[in-house]
Structure formats: structure tokens, C-alpha cells
Amino acid sequence: MSATAIWIGVAVYLLIAVTVAWLSRDESTNGRGVSMSGYFLGARRFGGFVSALSYSATTYSAFMMLGLAGLTYTAGVGAFGFEIVYFVGVSLVAVFGPRFWRVGRAYDFITPSEMLGHRYESRAVAASTALTNCLFLIPYAAVQLAGVGYLLAGMSNGAISFTTGTVFATVVALVFSYIAGMRSVMWTDALQAAFMLVSATAVAWLVVHHLGGPAAMFDQLAAVQGNVLTVPGPGFFSFATFLGLTLPWFFFSLSNPQVSQRLFMPKSLSALRRMLIGFLCFGLVYTLVSVTWGFGALLTLPGLPKADLATPSLLASDIIPPLLAEVVMIGILAAAISTIDSIMLTLSSMLSRDVYAHAAGHRDDVRQLRFGKWVLAVIAVLALMFAELQLNLIAVLSVAASTGLAVVVPAIIGAFFWRRGTAAGALASILGGSAVVLTMFATGMRPLGLSAGVWVLPVSIVLFVVVSLCTRAPRAVADEFMARACQNKQ
Template sequence: MSVVLQVAIVVGYLLAALAVGLLAYRLTERTAEDYYLAGRSLGTVVLLFTTFATLLSAFTFFAGPNIAYRFGPEWILVMGLMDGVLFGLLWYVVGFKQWLLGQQHGYVTLGELLGKRFDAPRLRGGVAFVSLFWLFPYVMLQQDGAGSALAALTNGAVPYWLGAGIITGFMILYVVLAGMRGVAWTDTLQGAFMLVVVWTALLWVLYAVGGASTATAALAASNPEFLRLGGGFYAVPNFLSTAVGIAFGVTMFPQVNQRFFAGDSETVLKRSFALWPILVLLLFVPAFMLGAWGAGLGVEMPASGNILPAILAEYTPGWFAAVVVAGAMAAMMSSSDSMLLSGSSYFTRDLYRPFVADEVDERREDRLARVGVVAFALATYAMSLYNRSIEGTWSLFRIGDTAFGGFAQLALPVMLALYWDGTSREGLAAGIFGSQLFFLLTVFQPETWVGGVPLAGSALAGLLEPAFGLFASSYVGGWGANVVGMGLGLVLTVAGSLLTAGRN
């Protein structure tokens, strides 16, 4: 199959999604509530699938199968059962409360809710800054995944920088035009399409190799440890730390958290979170099993570092592999467009409006939001190229896992703020920023990453070592720093609130 036809299939799919965005543009009012939340009018199917498609990212379609290929299919339990159920519960506990407050007060962002609840503009701005900081690498993740996928599909005929550039260009066009209404519509179509494609891919590969029993027997012969629960990468502390970090992190992702405000009714919220675990398993089981079976079938990891395109190239026709990659890129675009839209709202509502604007001007903010989308997307694209050019490039898994952990630090202080009347602005600030500082010090160790350059043995590393040596990526029993940081945030919020009781 020619490279031109493969690329045409991918671009054709993206153009179809863009056409939906153009239709939505014609129906979108020039107000923040309509642009960012589709007028708070989303029904059950659209809210469920737009949340679903927003999370169908490069982390799911490339990092997930890669992990199953390297460590075994128990990744289904981490991402599927654990985070399908955990996030479904959090959707109700956090999302329903946010929806009620949004209906009462017209909130558009989490920072706006917290800032007005505690009469604290700096807290509002700080939450926005933290969210944008962790959103940046996750948008990079989508661009990196798109560039890698197209390079693998075309055997390098479309280089990484061009593939990443294509997805960046499309998501800029789409978000600038479409707003939440267009994003939600296409997310619904893309989510359904991706479910069909990934199950078709699974059945096709299994048919080609002689069935699930043959694929499993090959896996048992080559990697018998993959069929045993627990141990190694899936040791209980690491397993639970990853699952808890991802579930709580997802709840605080701006593009997900903002959807808590967009539901049409209480019934919509309750139906959506109840159906969530089923939808998650329907996607993750085939995607991750393909990765695990690929190890047993002897499929070699390609230079791109992503196993799914290699499995498809081995056992399915070129046109079908192109369709799957198109769907995966659409999933990345579903994540990216939502991230850019929510990031824009955090910038305009929580940074520009309280600290720069003299008065509220919806139309000026609307224009600024669209300019911000372009600037943010181009900056992440440039950084994704830089990340590829240096030694020690961060993997898709590490980028995603780090962003999940950063967002997870927000979760417990925010939950206390939503449910505990004794929470003070000082306590909330201590919990949020104290846990963020702790997590940053565990992530950016001098021997691993500072500006992309390993510093082990350097003079700077010697100066930093006493401070950074107090922190580690895991603690007693192997528990991850993300979970330890969450616990610290909880303690700081409670202690700070008790010490400052009566000041708010």
C-alpha cells in the first residue's frame, strides 16, 4: 500500500472531524459559557462519550499497549477495573458537587469556583497556573504520539516532526473554530468509531494467528510471568500507587474536570458515571491485550517505540492499519482539542480576568482565548521536538504518568474544599502548593532531568544533592511519591485550616 494512500486515509479522517467543527462554529454563541461549556446542555450520551474520547489519548493507545507488551496484561486492571471504577466514583463525589455549584453560581473553571468560594484571587490564579503547568506536558504527549504513529505507519516516509505538526495544525483549527459544542459532537463520533476499530483490530489479529488460545499459548511459552498476577512492575504498592494517581489525576485534569460543569441535569451526571466503567473496559481490554499478545507472537518493538502499529502492520492489511492509526490520531485530537479549550478557559477566566482586565468583556476574552489556543499549541509542539532531540528523552509513559501525578495532588484538598465547611483559604493553599512542591522535588531530580540534561556528577548536582536527597520516587514499601504527596496535601489542608479557623 502506498504511503500517499495511507496518509490520505489519516488526513481524510481529520478533515471529516474538522467539518463537524465548522458546523458547530455556526451554532456557537460568542459567550464564555457557550464556547467553553456548550451552554451546560450536554445529554447523557454526549457527556459520556466526550469524557471518554477526551481520555482516549496517546497514553491509552500507545503507552498502554507498550506497557502490556513489556510487563504483561495486568495493565488492564490498573487502567480498566481500578481506574474505571475509581474515576466513576470520583465523577459522582467531585463532579456532581461541582455541577451543583456551577448551576447555582455560573462557574466555568475549578479555579473560579475555589477563588470565589474563598474570596481568594491569588488562590484562583495559583490553581490555574498549576493546572496549565501539568497540562503542557500532556499536550506534548499527544503530539509525540501522533508523530510517532505516522512515522511508524509510513516506515519513516512521514517524519516525526511532520506527523506531530499535522496533528498540531488540525487541533488549532478545530479548537479555534468549534468550542465545546463541536468538540463534544466529534468526541461522540470518535469514541464510537474507536471502539469499533479496536475490536475489529483484535479480531483480525486473532483470526490471522489462529485464535485467542494460540496467541495465549505463545505468550505462555515466551513470557510465562505475564500470566501470573503480581510481582515486579505489578507489585501491589506500585500497582495501587499508579491506579490511584491516575484516577485522582484524571478527576483534576482541566479538560475532564470542566465537563463536570457541562451536564444538562442531575440525571445526566448520574447515568454517565454509572456507565463509565463499562465503556472503559470495552476499550482497554482489546487495546492492551493486543500489546501483551504481540510479545508472545514475537513482534519486534519498532524504532518508533510503539508496538501497536507494528502488530497491525504484521497481521492486517496496510489500509486497515492506516484506519486504526487515523482513529488513534483522532483520539489524540479529541484529547488535545479539549486540553487546549480548557487551558484557554483557565488562562482567560483565572489569570487574565482577575489580574489584567479592567472590566469583563466577553468578546475580548473570546478573541484572547482563541489566540491563547494557538500560542499554547505551538509552544507544546516546539517542546515535543526539543524532547525528541536530546538524550534521555522522556517516554510517553513517563510524560503521562508525571502529569497524572501532578494533577492528583490537587484532588484531596479540592474534595475537602467541596465538602468540609471548616476548610480555610490558608489551609487549602498549604495543601495544594505544599503537595505540588513535594511532587516536583521527586520528579525533577538532578541525576534524571534538569532542562533535559543529566547533571549527575556536575557541580550543580553537588549543590542540589542535599536538598533533593530528601525526596525519592518511591517510599516505604514501594509506595509512589504521587500517593505520598496526596497524603501530605490532605494533612496540610486539614492542619492549615484548623490553625487558621475563623479567619475566612
């Protein structure tokens, strides 16, 4: 596909998306009634339908159509099992979602880290959670930027460079974030999610049809060397590798703050429930479509130099009509950008609310919001620099980020279900767990042959429990917090 055709399609997408973002502005984001809640949470007024589409677009980003398709290309059907584990893990939202929503309303929490700081009566817990999230989420944002770079470079046969694609995605994400904060992100997400689901499903149908139908496709897959329809198949997924990748992925909905922060946003508990149901329906279809893409690329385009090029190469092939390929390309690009701007907004809200506000003593929304908007650009530049490293396998890098983020899971579970949890325990699990993850990734250590993805949760849980039992718990705050989390107030 020519670079000119690609840029024309992108220009049309930008015109529509920027218009939607601009129309989403209201008094809480346009300067007349500025507030942290308005800018970063959309004033907590989103309905279930928009919330479901936005939750889907943010979660199913470049990872799915590029990363999961690439992982399927490399590892076979094990990639489907890996993603289904995440899908099952979303059931955690049914347990924790209403609790997040209730305490968010009761205490006016803006960020998950602020929630933990309140529960454990510790500014240090809030700040350490925010900084740890930055440490591991900026590389995850970089993965999305890299996805756009690979996509545009692959679709244009190199006419658009990888760097041009990543810089473009960074600028667009910043524009959406600055226009109206989370309101513009949510509404553009909703548009993008519907757009990419329909177009991606159409491509999957064409690929299967080209291969002779579902039965013929599976017959061909069964004949592929390494038998990609079994586990370990080509050899990528040993049991230890599968366990190391899937354990952190199971807790994604709790550990990733750009996702858990959205539990504060629906206008009611019924809207929250509709968000979860809508997301599950979207996710099941999208998972099947992404895996189908990976298998289709494996059969029609074997021997690609990088597995992450499976989707761009498939879209650039003769199987897909050029117009549909461009539509899908824009859908993937939009999905990646939706995750990038969500991450940037979440991290900037955490840094302004839980680090800057406490360090500088500024509790008013105006100063916090001013700092949050400034730090958005800093986060974007850091993510762009990391993306330029062009590290391989988007799916594996995404899970590596989730491995680091999993250190907050014991503190989150303890906040709602264990009165004995303390600030010292939370700090030990977050900081100690992070140190273990970073050490293992840096040195390549694999105790007992198991990766950091397996060790991170046991280490963090032990640290949280042991240190909490040795220190004094804030019983009064814990009792009030847990009582509010269980109230049935709408």
C-alpha cells in the same frame, strides 16, 4: 503502508471532522452572541449520549491504544490492573459529578479553578490552581502529540517523520478549537469515539484469531519468558511502582481539569448520569481491546526497540488488512487530537478566566474570550516543543502528569465535604504539593523507596488540613456552596 495512502486517509478524516465541527457552530460561538459559557462549555446544552462519547474520546486518548498497549508489551498483565484502578476511580464521578453540575449552574462557573476560588473566597486559589494545571497538563498534551508522531512514523516505516506528525496534530487541534470551541470538540469527539471503538475492536478480534483464539493466545503468553500473566511478571511492576502509578490515576476524573470541566456541560442531571454509564461501558471494552493489542504485539513482534511502537508495528504488520489498519490509525490519531484540543481549551479558559481576568480587571466575556483564543496558540507551541523531546513510555509520562495534578484533590474534596477548609490550606496543599512533586522528579528522590505518586496525596492532605485548622474558614460561603451542591434541582 505508504505515506501517500496514510495522507489520503487523513484527508478524508479531516474533511468529515471539519464539516462536523463547522456545523456545530451556533450563536454562542460564531461571533453573534459570543460568551465564555458558549465557547468553553457549549452553553451547557449537551445530552448524555454525546457527552458520554466525548468524555470517552477525551479520556481514552493516545494513552490507551499506544500507551496502555505499550505498557502491556513491557509489563504484562500488571498494565491491565493499573488501568482497572483508574476505571474504579471513575466511581468518584457518581459522588462529585452531580455536585459539580449543581454549583456550576448556580454560580455560572466556567472552570474548576474558578469553582475553588469561589468556595475558598480567594483569587489566589483560582490562579494558583490554573497555573499548576498548566504546569502539569502541557506535558500531558505533549504526550498526545508524541503519540501521533510515533503512530504516523511507525505506520509509514519512517516515511513520515515524528516531527511532521506532531506538527500536523497541533495544527488540527487548533483548527477544531478555533472553529466553535467546545461545541466542535464535543461533536467531533463523539464521531471519533464511535469510530475508534468499532475499528479497534475489529483489530483485537483479528489478532486473537491470528493467534489461534483466546485459549491459544493465553497458552502462548504463559510460555513467554518472564511470565507476563503474573505480577510482577517481567519485573516492571514492583509493588512500590504499581502503587506510585495507580494512586494518582485513581483520582484522574477529579484532578484533570479537562475531564472535570465536562461535568459542567450536560444539560441535566439525567444527562450527566447517562454520560457516566455510557463512559463506563465504553471504557471497559476499550481497556480490554488495548491490553489485547499489547499482548498480540508481544507475541507477534517481540524485541521492538520502543514499547510505544507496539501499536504502529502491529497495524503495519501482515496480520491487519491495510484498509482496516488505516481506519484504526485514523481513529487513534483522532482520539489523541480530541484530548489535545480539550486540554488546550480547558487551559485557555482557566488562564483567561482565573488569571488574566483578575490581573487585568476584565470581567466581560468578550475580552476574556479574546485572550483565551490568543493563548490557545501559545499552549499549543509549548506542548509541541515538549513533544519533540521524544521521551519514552507514553503511559508512564501520562501518569507523571496526573501525579502533579493530584495536588488539587484535597481542596476539591474539602470544597464539598469540609466546611473548615480555608484558602490558606488550599494554597498550601496546591503549592506545597507541587513543590514536592517537582523536587522528587528533578532529583530522583524516593523516601522509603516510594515515588512521588505515593507521596503527593499524603503531603497535600496534611498541608491542607493542618494549615486550614490554623486559619479562619469562610463559613458563610462554605455553607451556601455546600447547600447548593446538594440541592436536587434539575
